[in-house]
Amino acid sequence: MKLFLLFFIGLIHFSCFAINVTFVNPSVPGTPFWDRVTAVAKAAAEDLSINLTIVYGKDNRIYNFKAIEQVIAADNKPDYLIFMPYDGNAVNTFERLEHAKIPFVTIERTLKTHEQAMIGFPQQKFSYWLGEVFHDNVFAGRLLADELIKAAKKQQPNKNIVAIGLAGSFSGESNERTQGLELAIAETDFVSLVQVVPAIWSRERSRNIIFQLNARFGHIDIAWAASDGMALGVLDSIDSGYKGLNTNMIIGGVDWTEEGLKEIENGRIAASVGGHFMQTAWALIKLYDHHNGKSFFKPGDLGKTYDLEAITRDNIEQYKVLTNKVDWRQVDFSLFSLVNNEKTSYDFSFHHILTSLHQ
Incomplete structure (x- = not known):
């Protein structure tokens, strides 16, 4: 008792x-x-x-x-x-x-x-x-851009590279990630950032936007996205079989989502920044x-x-559990x-x- x-x-x-x-x-x-x-x-x-x-x-x-x-x-x-x-x-x-x-x-x-x-x-x-x-969103955007630029340069060492950006909303978070992208591009003499478009964090919007940007600028080498969801939207459009899109486009996002990391493991997305x-x-x-x-x-x-x-194709094995x-x-x-x-x-x-x- x-x-x-x-x-x-x-x-x-x-x-x-x-x-x-x-x-x-x-x-x-x-x-x-x-x-x-x-x-x-x-x-x-x-x-x-x-x-x-x-x-x-x-x-x-x-x-x-x-x-x-x-x-x-x-x-x-x-x-x-x-x-x-x-x-x-x-x-x-x-x-x-x-x-x-x-x-x-x-x-x-x-x-x-x-x-x-x-x-x-x-x-x-x-x-x-x-x-x-909190973390530094400028750092995050820049880190992603650096990884994508490195992957694109490895793929095409003697070519000028065309990059586009898919931003989120008009929030401070999205603006700072985009600022990081712009800082990374400014430090290279072989990458041109032709346009950054707000896709409002939407996978569906990014599917449509990549077609519009492709029609406007032609061959696109890098698609930088402020979230994995938008990066996956670009990949969806490539998978649709539309012949005008660069099937070797270097794509990356932010968030470390399960699907995003699986596509890194599959060699179809180059990088995701997260934690x-x-x-x-x-x-x-x-x-x-x-x-x-x-x-x-x-x-x-x-x-x-x-x-x-x-997380990139080079270190995905360390993070495979995610x-x-x-x-x-x-x-x-x-x-x-x-x-x-x-x-x-x-x-x-x-x-x-x-x-x-x-x-």
Whole structure:
């Protein structure tokens, strides 16, 4: 009886002090990239004894804002909120959360320059904004471009190369990736970037756009895309059998989707840049440490949290595990915590994850 009471008291203690976190997934269920973000986050929450609730923003800033409003209005508010800010309502969102006294962490730095200036940086204008978890999108776009240029030069060493870009929406995220593309092209004297067209993250749109660009410019050597989905759209058009398209086009995207990586393995896509599907898991680890008295959230701009990496035909074997659905419970996310380990700084490089998955 005594042992039962101790066990019961232990359960009560755990339920009272477990961390409750809500993650606003900005997309919808069934989106390959964001489904993987959610799967990794759930595995990390389980390892850290975090009660994680997922709500969806439906790929729209208005619905995203409504989802956050519902969190604010709920009787049982979370201890922390994780979400991606949207252009056009970031200030209003931050003000509402500040008034509700809900501590929050943002993922991705996707806002345009003027709106970023309006919200400032964590713990400056908004004290409940604990911190950011983000990578450098300019770096990501440039890394992808560099890999595609290298592959095209290897394929055609003595030829001037024609490149096109498929951007996402008109968001800061897409603009910065495109800026990276433009910087990479500017440093070469044998690659011409003839046009960048917004395909609004759509695979279907990119299928049509590549035909239009081909009709306008003729032979295209490189198709740089700000997402794997759009890169796969270009590949779909090539597979359609339309004789005007270059069947040896060097194609690449961003996101490390399962299908994108399989096509790298098949030799049909040259590169994908990614690793950012870990971002919510990294945010949960930092919140866990913050909640347990070892916070590395500091006021101001602390710079990027981690870098994205490129998977190409040269290194796909190392990442082959990602070409299929992964059981993320194989990874012990508690090992990344600074509370649980005698470390003074985070190491969120992806090779540690690969080591766990290959065991």
